[in-house]
Amino acid sequence: MNRRFVYAYTTFILMLILVFPKLYAQNSDSSYYFYGKVLSLEKRYPVAFAHVINVNARKGVVTDSLGNFETWVNPNDVLNISAIGFEHREYKVPVQNPDSVVEIILVNKIYAIPEVSISYLGTYREFKQKVLDLELPDENELHPQINKIFKHVELEYPLVEEPATSIISPISLIYSVFSKEGKAVKKYLNAKERADVKEKYNITVIKNLTGLEGLEAKEFMDFCNFTDDYVRSVTEYELYAEIKKQYEEYKEEQEQIEKDTIQ
Numbered sequence: 206m207n208r209r210f211v212y213a214y215t216t217f218i219l220m221l222i223l224v225f226p227k228l229y230a231q232n233s234d235s236s237y238y239f240y241g242k243v244l245s246l247e248k249r250y251p252v253a254f255a256h257v258i259n260v261n262a263r264k265g266v267v268t269d270s271l272g273n274f275e276t277w278v279n280p281n282d283v284l285n286i287s288a289i290g291f292e293h294r295e296y297k298v299p300v301q302n303p304d305s306v307v308e309i310i311l312v313n314k315i316y317a318i319p320e321v322s323i324s325y326l327g328t329y330r331e332f333k334q335k336v337l338d339l340e341l342p343d344e345n346e347l348h349p350q351i352n353k354i355f356k357h358v359e360l361e362y363p364l365v366e367e368p369a370t371s372i373i374s375p376i377s378l379i380y381s382v383f384s385k386e387g388k389a390v391k392k393y394l395n396a397k398e399r400a401d402v403k404e405k406y407n408i409t410v411i412k413n414l415t416g417l418e419g420l421e422a423k424e425f426m427d428f429c430n431f432t433d434d435y436v437r438s439v440t441e442y443e444l445y446a447e448i449k450k451q452y453e454e455y456k457e458e459q460e461q462i463e464k465d466t467i468q
């Protein structure tokens with residue numbers, strides 16, 4: 206009896222010695238290095254900088270620019286993967302080490318954007334029309350009492366080449382000087398008079414009559430020193446005759462300057 210007990214006890218001890226280290230080794234070596242790659246469902250492009258959290262171990266890593274990550278895991282650990290623009294995903298770690306890169310797919314997230322409406326401005330066409338309909342104050346508006354007088358006066362603007370000869374009433378003169386419309390007419394008349402002078406007297410005319418051009422033609426025009434009033438007051442024939450006369454004087458002056466320089 207005692208011999209059987211000793212034999213059974215010895216056998217049990219031997220089994221513990223042989224089996225327990227294997228069980229301990231199996232439990233201690235159950236964790237392994239996990240390699241993963243996070244991809245999107247659409248076009249399967251890498252999801253960079255996604256957060257991979259091991260819920261059981263309470264630790265996490267971030268994917269690189271190519272969506273790759275690696276971390277220590279235990280079988281059946283739960284990985285929580287999240288990234289901006291994607292739905293959250295939970296992945297359960299397999300019991301056996303895959304010995305390869307595991308692809309984890311994330312579904313693109315659709316964000317609901319509330320409808321935006323512009324109640325006051327409306328459409329672009331309505332907005333444009335409202336801008337055109339704006340009533341802006343006239344900074345050049347006359348005194349209300351003067352405006353009352355103008356309502357009963359018929360105004361005519363003498364758009365002719367010689368406005369000085371026209372007869373303008375005092376009220377029309379006040380309106381022409383101070384009103385916005387009057388200033389516009391005056392500006393137009395000045396521009397028209399200046400254009401008439403330029404048309405009669407310019408560098409092209411000087412070149413055709415004297416052969417001078419460029420800077421030399423400009424210097425000759427400074428020598429003539431014709432005023433705008435003079436150019437407007439004479440005919441083209443009288444003007445061109447005067448240019449010829451001034452050119453002869455200009456040549457004599459230039460020749461005298463050259464002689465003085467040589468001496």
